[in-house]
Amino acid sequence: MSYLDLRDLEKAFGANRVVKDFALAVERGEFVSLLGPSGCGKTTVLRMVAGFETPTAGTIRIDGQDVTGLPPNRRAVGMVFQAYALFPNLTVAGNVGFGLRIAGTPRAAIEARVTEMLALIGLPDLGGRYPFQLSGGQQQRVALARALAPKPRVLLLDEPLSALDAKIRVSLRTEIRAIQRTLGITTIFVTHDQEEALSMSDRVVVMNGGRAEQADTPFEVYNRPATRFVAGFVGTLNLFEARGSGAGTAMLGEVAVPLPAGAPAGTGPLALALRPEALHLGRAPGRDVVLPARVTEVHFMGSVIRVRAEAAGTVLAMDTFNRPDAPPPAVGDATEVSFAARDLIVLGD
């Protein structure tokens, strides 16, 4: 059995079912992100694991123990909140040692653990400060240390980086992941930021309408999205409305394209997609499909140039690296777009 096992979870507020048939098995030490738009139920799942919400149906097991009916203070689950939630009346050391004091840990052991935690988060000298004397990033580090100090069985992170500015977010997510790896603690991370989820996680669960649409590694979720929603939500996507022509091919406008293995063999309408980085402006070796195109937009962004071009009845976005010896195309240029048929993503429902 998995270390954290969520089985057939449901949560309804009145007639509104916000989580439906949710199942997830998390291994010990794994870092799993719940990713989805606002209102998809990801925070509700996290709050059910923490014990702040009671599931309408289903079970939650941690290390084999059924905790579904246990109150939050008896689950040994640490949580970090978006709004830090540090106790304003306590110093940094007081905050970090709070859980240990509640557990009746001897004073010397508390002091040792607080020192260890402050060193872990890189704030060894700030134990005497109050939360209002810290920056947002420092406060969130302290919140992380506070959650980790009592050695919880599972760490829950509820959009912990959302309130921070972009630069701090990037550095802190690296730190959080490094700390998680060091301690080997099983972690559930809730975010609506796909970059955070993809860069930090062992696995990503993409949620929509209270259901898990796909739970897989970031590589698989990005490159082989299981549903149309996942494909559209994670990363930028070019969509083609194609038509299957039997025998493993589809028609993109007037061009016949071989489909990847496992694609539906019928002759009906077919939704195909391509990531911007799979498209190439002009012909290139290994790109077996070539479509005539017309450039409609050019965005020069330094090292990368994002080009939009109309081809096969749709507007495609593609990224190319800047080359000092080759100026970017101009709007209105007639050109060709090529890609490898194996990069096509066949979208399900």
Added chain:
Amino acid sequence: MTRALAWAAFLLGALYFVLPLVGMAEFSLSMRREGYSLDAYASVLAEAEFQRTFAFSVAMALVTIATGVLVVVPTAFWVRLRMPELRPVIEFVTLLPLVIPAIVIVFGYIRLYNTGSWLPLTGTAAGTNLLLAMGYTVLALPYMYRAVDTGLRTIDVATLTEAAQSLGAGWGTILGRVILPNVLGAVLSGAFLTFAIVIGEFTMAALLDRPAFGPFMQRLGQDRAYEPSALAVIAFAITWGCMGLIALVTRTQRHLRTGAR
């Protein structure tokens, strides 16, 4: 022109409030014919009844504050956390002591808890003291509830509660170690207001026949000339002392919150 009119209105208002106080203070110092003295104050402070009634009222105030904190803080916390839809109802209930006169409340108490009732609290001094403390708690309820509720509004009650819960804290620990310390300024404001109300309260103490400071002030006013003014100045100083402490505590809290981004 507008500025001058504003200053004139302010000065008139200030004179309206200050002149009677100045007159009273001046009269309280005029016990000796040959000049000002503190004889009236010395006479009041030397009164055994002053000390006894003042000590009684202080004790009642402390009991009232403790009861008020024990009743109001958990109630306001729970309403804010779990039953926000009940807030208007609770606010209405806490406002009732302002619209129902103390004399009505105390006659209701006497009717309900007299020696012939199922709970004869007025039959003993301790029982009547308890009844008086409960009455004072009711009288102070609008001030205590508002002060605590305002304090709770300045902190993220729900998230702090959940953070404490996730660290293993039960409800008692959450209230005692997380919520109360963070609304201490508001609780102290409510406590000082309660203290000021209890020290000067007359109706309940007189009708329940308890040896409180309010009835003592009234009796002194009947028998003496200068001492009542001195006593009024003392009571006024106590009230203003409480107000000053509220301002001091509030300022300290504001300073902390300004930094709490």
